[in-house]
Amino acid sequence: MAPAADDAQLVLATEAEKEARDLLTAQAWGGGLTTEAYQRREKCLRALAVPRLDMRTWLLVDASRRVLSSCETLSFPSLLLTDAGRSRGHTYGVASVFTEGPLRGQGHATRVLDRVCETLAREPAAHAVVLYSDVGAAQYSRSGFVPRPAFDWRWSAAPPGATSEAVLFTEDALGWRWAAHPPAGGNFVVHPTADTFDWFLERERIYCTELGTPRPAACGAAVGNSLALWYAQPKDARLWVHWLDAADAKTCRALLHAARVVARDAGLSEVRLWEDLGGFPSPEGLEGGRREKRSGGLPMLRPLDARVRPEDWRRIPRALWV
Ligand SMILES: CC(C)(COP(=O)(O)OP(=O)(O)OC[C@H]1O[C@@H](n2cnc3c(N)ncnc32)[C@H](O)[C@@H]1OP(=O)(O)O)[C@@H](O)C(=O)NCCC(=O)NCCS
Numbered sequence: 001m002a003p004a005a006d007d008a009q010l011v012l013a014t015e016a017e018k019e020a021r022d023l024l025t026a027q028a029w030g031g032g033l034t035t036e037a038y039q040r041r042e043k044c045l046r047a048l049a050v051p052r053l054d055m056r057t058w059l060l061v062d063a064s065r066r067v068l069s070s071c072e073t074l075s076f077p078s079l080l081l082t083d084a085g086r087s088r089g090h091t092y093g094v095a096s097v098f099t100e101g102p103l104r105g106q107g108h109a110t111r112v113l114d115r116v117c118e119t120l121a122r123e124p125a126a127h128a129v130v131l132y133s134d135v136g137a138a139q140y141s142r143s144g145f146v147p148r149p150a151f152d153w154r155w156s157a158a159p160p161g162a163t164s165e166a167v168l169f170t171e172d173a174l175g176w177r178w179a180a181h182p183p184a185g186g187n188f189v190v191h192p193t194a195d196t197f198d199w200f201l202e203r204e205r206i207y208c209t210e211l212g213t214p215r216p217a218a219c220g221a222a223v224g225n226s227l228a229l230w231y232a233q234p235k236d237a238r239l240w241v242h243w244l245d246a247a248d249a250k251t252c253r254a255l256l257h258a259a260r261v262v263a264r265d266a267g268l269s270e271v272r273l274w275e276d277l278g279g280f281p282s283p284e285g286l287e288g289g290r291r292e293k294r295s296g297g298l299p300m301l302r303p304l305d306a307r308v309r310p311e312d313w314r315r316i317p318r319a320l321w322v
Helices: 015-029 035-052 108-121 171-179 194-211 249-265
Strands: 009-012 056-061 067-082 085-098 126-133 151-156 167-169 188-190 220-223 226-233 238-245 270-274 290-293 298-303
Touching: 009 108, 015 035, 015 056, 015 067, 015 085, 035 194, 056 108, 067 108, 067 126, 085 108, 108 126, 126 188, 151 249, 167 171, 171 194, 171 220, 171 226, 194 226, 194 238, 220 249, 226 249, 238 249, 249 270
Parallel strands: 085 126, 238 270
Antiparallel strands: 009 056, 056 067, 067 085, 067 188, 126 298, 151 270, 151 290, 167 220, 220 226, 226 238
């Protein structure tokens, strides 16, 4: 029987509770991995994200601490333009919202999200909560999340013999390459950190190890001051460009070409990019790519600070996906 609404409490999961949750969520998110490999993945990702990305696992529990629903949050720096200038704060990314089959349809997921948002709203300089819905907009609209447009660009891996003139670099150079990059302009900007990119590379390391596939020779390319960063997702043979910052269309094409060459050499078949709502890179820079409405990963934002307007969240790189 479902508990009365006020029996439920929001708590942070213990290590044992996180591991118990992994066993249940394996069916939803363990695609391509055995349950044991998925458990290893979750452990490794937490080892990185708890200290470096403020990762927290939230549980909605009843009076006997039975878990009704759960989710995770990671934190990102964000910048909000106000009359007084740009104010720094935090934006939280929600991941892995999960209710066990028999407990679904009773409002538990809605309630865990509402409680998490109420709790985070009390933290200093809390700007907003974002998530990427794989179950459409309605599920999260009821908790005040507003969807943003979502399109993908896709290219096939480079043909045999094609080479790249861009400077390719590995994760050892990620820190200094990224540190030189200022946050984008705009009324509201959520900004990835070098640790954010490393979290994606940790996913890449785990999948390549578990599936026995080669890691790409580089995690990014530079042309002048312009930069593309990527990670491999071997379970669907994709190279995701999770950051792209190109000075002009020509540079943009060169960076995407570099990604396609690296993808080919790592045995991946496709390069993918999330479209930037800011309108850049321009269509000429994305030459040869196929644009399509995204299925899954729908970005949604719920303001915690009343001055944040969902429509001002325009730069949404894949690097912010959790
Ligand atoms: C998606 C998921 C988290 C939803 O969990 P849930 O606890 O069933 O969610 P809720 O009960 O809050 O809402 C789900 C449905 O119950 C309905 N509902 C909400 N409150 C309700 C209540 N008090 N009583 C009865 N039904 C209710 C909602 O209307 C909704 O139905 P609809 O989407 O058909 O309109 C769950 O299905 C799940 O874990 N799926 C697998 C993992 C996954 O896909 N996670 C989401 C990734 S983005």
